[in-house]
Amino acid sequence: MNILAVSINHRTAPVELRESLHLNNDEIKSLIHLAKEELFSEGLIISTCNRTELYGIPKNDKLDVLDIQNFIFKYKDNSDVKPENFQTFASAEAIIHLFKLISGIDSLLIGDNQIYHQVKESFQTSEEMQFAGVLMKRIFDAATKTGKRAISETEISEGAVTVSYAAVQLVEKIFSSISKKTALIIGAGESGELAAKHLKDRGIGRLVITNRTPDRAEKIARELDSETISFNSFKEKLHEFDIILSATSADSLILTKDDIKNSMKRRNNTSMVLMDIAVPRDIDPSAKDIDYVFYHDIDSLNIIVEQNLSKRKIEIPRVEKIINEEINTFISWYNSLEVAPTIKDLRDYFETIRAEEVGKNKNRFSSEDQEKLDIITKRIINKILHQPTVELKKINELGTSPEETAVKVSVLRDIFGINNNNKENNH
Amino acid sequence: MNSTITIINILLPVLYVCTFGIYAYDFWKGEKKFTNSKRVFLFITLLLHVVYLLSRTVSFNHPPITNVFEIFTILAFSISFSYFILELVTDIRGTGPFIIIISIIFQIISSLFIKESPVVKDILRSNLLGLHVFGALIGYSGITVSAVYGFLYLTLYKDIKLNKFGLIFNRLPNLEVLETLSYYSAVIGFILLTFAIIIGIIWLPRAFPKYSFADPKLIGTFSVWILYGIGILSKTFGKWRGKKVVLFSIAGFVIAILSTMFTNFLSSSFHSFY
Numbered sequence: 050m051n052i053l054a055v056s057i058n059h060r061t062a063p064v065e066l067r068e069s070l071h072l073n074n075d076e077i078k079s080l081i082h083l084a085k086e087e088l089f090s091e092g093l094i095i096s097t098c099n100r101t102e103l104y105g106i107p108k109n110d111k112l113d114v115l116d117i118q119n120f121i122f123k124y125k126d127n128s129d130v131k132p133e134n135f136q137t138f139a140s141a142e143a144i145i146h147l148f149k150l151i152s153g154i155d156s157l158l159i160g161d162n163q164i165y166h167q168v169k170e171s172f173q174t175s176e177e178m179q180f181a182g183v184l185m186k187r188i189f190d191a192a193t194k195t196g197k198r199a200i201s202e203t204e205i206s207e208g209a210v211t212v213s214y215a216a217v218q219l220v221e222k223i224f225s226s227i228s229k230k231t232a233l234i235i236g237a238g239e240s241g242e243l244a245a246k247h248l249k250d251r252g253i254g255r256l257v258i259t260n261r262t263p264d265r266a267e268k269i270a271r272e273l274d275s276e277t278i279s280f281n282s283f284k285e286k287l288h289e290f291d292i293i294l295s296a297t298s299a300d301s302l303i304l305t306k307d308d309i310k311n312s313m314k315r316r317n318n319t320s321m322v323l324m325d326i327a328v329p330r331d332i333d334p335s336a337k338d339i340d341y342v343f344y345h346d347i348d349s350l351n352i353i354v355e356q357n358l359s360k361r362k363i364e365i366p367r368v369e370k371i372i373n374e375e376i377n378t379f380i381s382w383y384n385s386l387e388v389a390p391t392i393k394d395l396r397d398y399f400e401t402i403r404a405e406e407v408g409k410n411k412n413r414f415s416s417e418d419q420e421k422l423d424i425i426t427k428r429i430i431n432k433i434l435h436q437p438t439v440e441l442k443k444i445n446e447l448g449t450s451p452e453e454t455a456v457k458v459s460v461l462r463d464i465f466g467i468n469n470n471n472k473e474n475n476h
Numbered sequence: 477m478n479s480t481i482t483i484i485n486i487l488l489p490v491l492y493v494c495t496f497g498i499y500a501y502d503f504w505k506g507e508k509k510f511t512n513s514k515r516v517f518l519f520i521t522l523l524l525h526v527v528y529l530l531s532r533t534v535s536f537n538h539p540p541i542t543n544v545f546e547i548f549t550i551l552a553f554s555i556s557f558s559y560f561i562l563e564l565v566t567d568i569r570g571t572g573p574f575i576i577i578i579s580i581i582f583q584i585i586s587s588l589f590i591k592e593s594p595v596v597k598d599i600l601r602s603n604l605l606g607l608h609v610f611g612a613l614i615g616y617s618g619i620t621v622s623a624v625y626g627f628l629y630l631t632l633y634k635d636i637k638l639n640k641f642g643l644i645f646n647r648l649p650n651l652e653v654l655e656t657l658s659y660y661s662a663v664i665g666f667i668l669l670t671f672a673i674i675i676g677i678i679w680l681p682r683a684f685p686k687y688s689f690a691d692p693k694l695i696g697t698f699s700v701w702i703l704y705g706i707g708i709l710s711k712t713f714g715k716w717r718g719k720k721v722v723l724f725s726i727a728g729f730v731i732a733i734l735s736t737m738f739t740n741f742l743s744s745s746f747h748s749f750y
Binding site for chain 1: 632636637639641645649650651652653656715717718719
């Protein structure tokens with residue numbers, strides 16, 4: 050199988066190098082355009098915050114992975130990136146890598162199913178740019194199926210593996226219906242925004258954001274269809290919130306134990322969840338001593354994250370089993386591309402010889418024997434070809450590698466001169 | 477008929493242990509392998525238990541309430557039956573092991589020691605009394621299940637507070653659900669206890685014309701009934717919630733057990749039948 054792949058990822062290069070080769074959507078399209086001209090008949094380009102990868106069927110048999118790396122450097126010049134910062138794959142290894150990637154087991158966060166959607170989007174871009182031929186489309190289908198099976202048949206994507214998502218998971222262990230709850234996000238930085246998005250995704254009833262700089266809070270509120278509250282006055286309304294998530298960069302405490310105590314009194318001791326994911330912490334940790342107050346900081350949330358990551362790691366062998374099954378199915382299909390035409394060509398070749406010889410000699414037989422001659426010679430040819438046909442079909446069934454299949458098929462064709470014969474016929 | 481009763485008497489503890497095993501396996505492993513089959517298993521166990529109770533009633537010509545071990549088998553049935561109904565209504569299937577284990581204890585004791593009393597008092601052949609006892613036992617099962625959920629609530633509450641994210645955290649439903657389950661079980665228990673008390677009030681003057689309102693059984697039963705009444709009303713119409721409600725439920729359960737033991741085994745009451 051003539052497919053090559055190169056990958057710069059979190060295993061091979063630090064973030065600054067990965068960043069330098071990151072491609073946005075427009076850049077991917079422009080690179081596909083160039084790759085079609087210079088390198089590949091069909092292919093795929095994936096670029097996320099943790100990796101940039103190129104897959105392709107070379108136009109030229111002499112093309113190797115170094116040519117692909119140089120091609121990337123030509124487009125995204127960075128002298129710090131060295132060839133050793135790339136992982137390279139050829140043939141079935143490239144497909145296996147793609148299947149591992151889409152299943153999430155090659156991700157920095159094992160089981161991260163965001164990669165599944167990112168790979169699918171990359172497939173779509175390839176198709177839109179007519180960069181996906183028969184082989185690539187089949188690879189897309191097989192990869193998508195593998196990713197889907199990994200997510201649905203294993204627990205590789207189960208549980209929260211980020212602090213902000215762990216916070217949401219914890220909230221769901223306290224409240225039964227998050228859609229009836231009100232949440233306050235203090236701090237509209239990256240962590241606050243991510244937590245706000247998670248809460249919104251889980252269907253939080255009312256989401257309010259506060260930030261020292263109101264513009265930033267308003268921007269996120271607009272994006273998430275939520276509300277804002279002034280940073281100077283939010284403490285007065287603390288009792289309205291069932292969930293308070295704080296993620297500011299303040300140097301000192303924003304909420305004291307007394308603030309929480311007072312708000313608990315005003316809400317008749319209805320449960321309140323405090324998630325402090327700021328470092329240094331924003332909420333007085335002694336607030337956890339108050340009844341019905343569930344206080345958690347980044348360390349306690351990290352316990353959940355670590356547990357879930359360990360569980361996901363245990364699932365890797367199950368995902369690898371799925372990958373093996375899908376790879377075998379794909380390779381069988383690929384081998385059949387070589388084997389089926391060969392069987393047909395072989396049979397055509399023998400039939401031609403038989404028909405010619407019968408044609409030349411049939412006048413030596415009586416008219417009633419000519420029909421028998423036809424039947425007998427056909428039977429002889431069938432018997433001769435039975436074993437080679439069975440052996441060729443076995444190549445598919447036994448999961449032989451595409452390279453081995455290509456060699457066997459090529460030897461057979463050479464022995465009988467099928468290629469030459471076809472070429473002569475074409476001429 | 478008697479041989480059928482003997483066979484089912486041996487089978488019942490085995491079936492309860494098997495049902496518990498399936499529920500416990502799913503809980504421990506966190507898998508959903510037996511999500512539906514465990515419910516079917518519990519249903520079959522309960523069905524066989526119904527057949528057993530009916531067989532005893534028909535065969536011995538009295539409801540199975542004539543000795544403590546007959547009462548125990550009804551308790552085993554009603555506790556698991558209460559759980560089964562709760563599981564059907566709420567579709568929360570992860571808490572079975574904590575309830576079914578109580579049935580196992582009652583059923584094993586019952587199966588080991590149960591025998592037909594040679595002489596059955598005429599009073600115990602009353603169908604009205606049978607109805608009263610069934611109502612009371614299902615009522616007590618309700619408050620037992622409520623106390624178990626209350627206990628699970630407190631365990632999970634403590635685990636979350638102390639950042640212990642182990643098996644309890646991962647497998648149990650959330651705190652609000654546990655609180656709701658505890659509350660609904662208590663309500664069902666309270667309704668059935670009320671039913672049992674009403675039947676008892678109707679039956680009592682007929683069976684014991686000289687009964688006294690100062691009888692320890694009556695005082696104990698009414699105390700438990702009033703206690704649960706206060707708890708349920710406070711939760712429904714007042715501001716009681718969370719830990720306070722479940723603690724009240726657990727306290728109510730402990731008082732109910734102590735009261736039953738005291739009035740049935742230690743004090744002198746019209747209610748001491750065995």
